[in-house]
Amino acid sequence: MSKIESWLESNTFHHGEFWDLLALVREKERKGLTISLCIPTLNEEATIGKEIVIFKSELVDRYPLVDEIAVIDSGSTDKTRETAAAFGADVYLSSEILPGQGFKRGKGENLWKAVHQCRGDIICYVDADIKNIHPRFVYGLVAPLIHNDTIQYVKAFYDRPLAFSQGIRPSGGGRVTEILVRPLFSLFFPELTALIQPLSGEYAVRREVLEQIPFPVGYGVETSHLIDVYMKHGLDAFAQTDIDQRVHRNQATLDLGKMSFGILQSFLTRIESYGLVDKLPDMSNTFRQFQAEGNRYEQVLREIVEEERPPIITIPEYRQRYHPEADRGATKPSAAKAPLPGKPAKKPQPRG
Amino acid sequence: MLSNDVLEPIIKDLPAHREALTGLREILLANAVMCGEIPSPTFGEEALVRFLCDRFTESGLQNISTDEAGNAIALIPGGEGKRTVLVSAHVDKIWDKSIDHTVSVTPARLVGPGIADNSLGAAALASLPAVLDRLGIRLKSNLVLLGTTRSMGKGDLAGLRFFIENTKIPLHAAVCVEGIEIGRLSYASLGMIRGDISVRTEEERDWQRSNGSGAIVALNRVIDDILGIETPGRPRTAIILGSILAGNAYNVAPTKATLRFEVRSEQPGMVARIHDRIAEIVERVNAEDRVKARLDIIARRRPGGIDFSHPMVKATREIMGALGIQPKVAPSTNELSALVDKGIPGVTLGITRGEEKHSIEESVEVAPIFSGIAQLVGVLRAIDGGICDE
The missing domain is CATH 3.40.630.10 (Zn peptidases)
Incomplete structure (x- = not known):
């Protein structure tokens, strides 16, 4: 049996295996684990209310699996923050977390800031644009981490609903996965192709792993996570869970182009830094698309720089909060990890 | 108390x-x-x-x-x-x-x-x-x-x-x-009945000889007669004509037409009386040449x-x-x-x-x-x- 085959056998799950939430909560408590659910948002008022209601009802009130629900927002101009707060989520503006580090716009930025803001031993990220939200999106991902100490990083994959795809039914991942990421992984990291949906926005990860890896602030964050965790810990650190269907809005092909451009930037930097290629030439940051107006074709130029946040363990505020013992002469040992669900003393105002 | x-x-x-x-x-x-x-x-x-x-x-x-x-x-x-x-x-x-x-x-x-x-x-x-x-x-x-x-x-x-x-x-x-x-x-x-009245006619093969009859016209006679049934305002009573299904084209008289209706009343016995009147109307149309009409009651409450x-x-x-x-x-x-x-x-x-x-x-x-x-x-x-x- 090849490595991929044996991994698929042992580390690929279906959410149905974890239906017994009571047992899961007991096991989590026995191991003394805490879990933070993080939802990165930017203008998601249409779907965020339902996500919070379902998660709070099923995973906080009914079964205390999740210790905090944090919405990390990049500055929505609609009612996203208001709606999330109304249903009891802890809402943070990304720009107000680690203000000393500045603010960059992008989903990866929110995910990185979440590692500082959220207190859990496990952080579960769920995108806010899911129409058919269900508790399985969370328990299906955290369960392998609760049950198996060697698993570090659990990805979701889906059977994409036929009725909502644009014509063609993708066989595994989405379009960018099948056209870009899977070919690249096949060329450079063949074992990572075992992940059926490497770009899915739903995954649960242990803090020890998240704090040690850099975060591209934009589209490249999922791809670079996979490569970095793989290079550090190997395929066995991963697991994936079949969450059945995920219904979400479909993105226009032109937007997928931008996404692919960002992913390629992160990918190329990585194969260079891991010594898989010799030095890369200087590359342009300008992504060029064209639009037609009658017989005239017009260039649409877009500057896309896939900036990266360093591993958050290198940020002093973070070390003070989570590893005060590590910083010799640290002034405030009381800032050590507080037991959940206690909230941080200084909570950024959700609305400014 | x-x-x-x-x-x-x-x-x-x-x-x-x-x-x-x-x-x-x-x-x-x-x-x-x-x-x-x-x-x-x-x-x-x-x-x-x-x-x-x-x-x-x-x-x-x-x-x-x-x-x-x-x-x-x-x-x-x-x-x-x-x-x-x-x-x-x-x-x-x-x-x-x-x-x-x-x-x-x-x-x-x-x-x-x-x-x-x-x-x-x-x-x-x-x-x-x-x-x-x-x-x-x-x-x-x-x-x-x-x-x-x-x-x-x-x-x-x-x-x-x-x-x-x-x-x-x-x-x-x-x-x-x-x-x-x-x-x-x-x-x-409320007392209530719900029913379908379906009317079938023979196919018209020659439009020039046709007098435009067909199932719609036959059903229309049924509807006219139903509208002639007197209903009291108090206790509240109503005959509701809810849906008509008939025909597909501009130029072909359909051979089948269906009316869906509901009768409701607060007065005991009223719904049953109206039902009997409707049944009579359907019988009368059924007795006409080349028309078959039938009444099906699909729901009934007292x-x-x-x-x-x-x-x-x-x-x-x-x-x-x-x-x-x-x-x-x-x-x-x-x-x-x-x-x-x-x-x-x-x-x-x-x-x-x-x-x-x-x-x-x-x-x-x-x-x-x-x-x-x-x-x-x-x-x-x-x-x-x-x-x-x-």
């Missing part, structure tokens, strides 16, 4: 109960969303029934089961268990499986097909164990929670009827729960129920009043008729306000839900206290 002694403490608790129920907001709304997103067309309710049974199991209820009609049934045993009260909500919706059942949630309202009729009603049923738990209420009577199938349209209350006819448990009283409208207080049922002055109606009105709910008292054609047939006193209550009933944009308001649930609990406590005993 007994009912005052029973009612006073219940009414005093209502505001505090409503306040406490806001703590269950996410559980109530999550149940409404999940009931709303599971397709449950009449005769295809299995998935929603399974969900309800799962919820009953998680809440630690007893005797959780489904019956031959596909109803979801569970028991909350009472402290004494001398009486058993039925709480029922229909789980079927008018929507086919193929439409998008997504529910959207804002702080003010839930929007989605069937959310008012009757996902919220089913959610109230699913949440009732948690509600009683949160309010610290332990009733003396047993509660049977029943999610009924096949209630709407051609289902004709088959689920509820099956349960009532076959259950071995003597039912003391019943409360039916609908998503909307809060304040509705249905305590009696008028009846408890009186306006019945203590259960009075108590419900007082409970509504204490919560600032304006009662809208009216007979209806719903579940109550199945109860009336068996002599079980019952009322139908709504949980909140809603809009766009039976459209894709059907919506319910969040804020009144807590009053609606407090009202339901109040009525159950009043029944438990013995207001239906005489």
Whole structure:
């Protein structure tokens, strides 16, 4: 049996295996684990209310699996923050977390800031644009981490609903996965192709792993996570869970182009830094698309720089909060990890 | 008077109960969303029934089961268990499986097909164990929670009827729960029949010799005659012509035409009389040359129920009043008729306000839900206290 085959056998799950939430909560408590659910948002008022209601009802009130629900927002101009707060989520503006580090716009930025803001031993990220939200999106991902100490990083994959795809039914991942990421992984990291949906926005990860890896602030964050965790810990650190269907809005092909451009930037930097290629030439940051107006074709130029946040363990505020013992002469040992669900003393105002 | 002694403490608790129920907001709304997103067309309710049974199991209820009609049934045993009260909500919706059942949630309202009729009603049923738990209420009577199938349209209350006819448990009283409208207080049922009149004619082969007859014209004669039937304004009586199905083209007279109609009346015997008149009309047209007409009655209810002055109606009105709910008292054609047939006193209550009933944009308001649930609990406590005993 090849490595991929044996991994698929042992580390690929279906959410149905974890239906017994009571047992899961007991096991989590026995191991003394805490879990933070993080939802990165930017203008998601249409779907965020339902996500919070379902998660709070099923995973906080009914079964205390999740210790905090944090919405990390990049500055929505609609009612996203208001709606999330109304249903009891802890809402943070990304720009107000680690203000000393500045603010960059992008989903990866929110995910990185979440590692500082959220207190859990496990952080579960769920995108806010899911129409058919269900508790399985969370328990299906955290369960392998609760049950198996060697698993570090659990990805979701889906059977994409036929009725909502644009014509063609993708066989595994989405379009960018099948056209870009899977070919690249096949060329450079063949074992990572075992992940059926490497770009899915739903995954649960242990803090020890998240704090040690850099975060591209934009589209490249999922791809670079996979490569970095793989290079550090190997395929066995991963697991994936079949969450059945995920219904979400479909993105226009032109937007997928931008996404692919960002992913390629992160990918190329990585194969260079891991010594898989010799030095890369200087590359342009300008992504060029064209639009037609009658017989005239017009260039649409877009500057896309896939900036990266360093591993958050290198940020002093973070070390003070989570590893005060590590910083010799640290002034405030009381800032050590507080037991959940206690909230941080200084909570950024959700609305400014 | 007994009912005052029973009612006073219940009414005093209502505001505090409503306040406490806001703590269950996410559980109530999550149940409404999940009931709303599971397709449950009449005769295809299995998935929603399974969900309800799962919820009953998680809440630690007893005797959780489904019956031959596909109803979801569970028991909350009472402290004494001398009486058993039925709480029922229909789980079927008018929507086919193929439409998008997504529910959207804002702080003010839930929007989605069937959310008012009757996902919220089913959610109230699913949440009732948690509600009683949160309010610290332990009733003396047993509660049977029943999610009924096949209630709407051609289902004709088959689920509820099956349960009532076959259950071995003597039912003391019943409360039916609908998503909307809060304040509705249905305590009696209208007499009603629903039927199809279909007319068939022979095919016209030669348009030049045709006098334009055909099934539409024949059906039109039927309709003319039906409109000639006199109906009294009081007690309220109505003949509703709901739908006509006939023909596909501009230039071909159809050979088949169907009329769907409903007759309702508050007056006993009136519906039966109108039915006989319609049957005569159909017979007459049937006797004409080259026309075949037939009448099929697909649903039938008898008028009846408890009186306006019945203590259960009075108590419900007082409970509504204490919560600032304006009662809208009216007979209806719903579940109550199945109860009336068996002599079980019952009322139908709504949980909140809603809009766009039976459209894709059907919506319910969040804020009144807590009053609606407090009202339901109040009525159950009043029944438990013995207001239906005489």
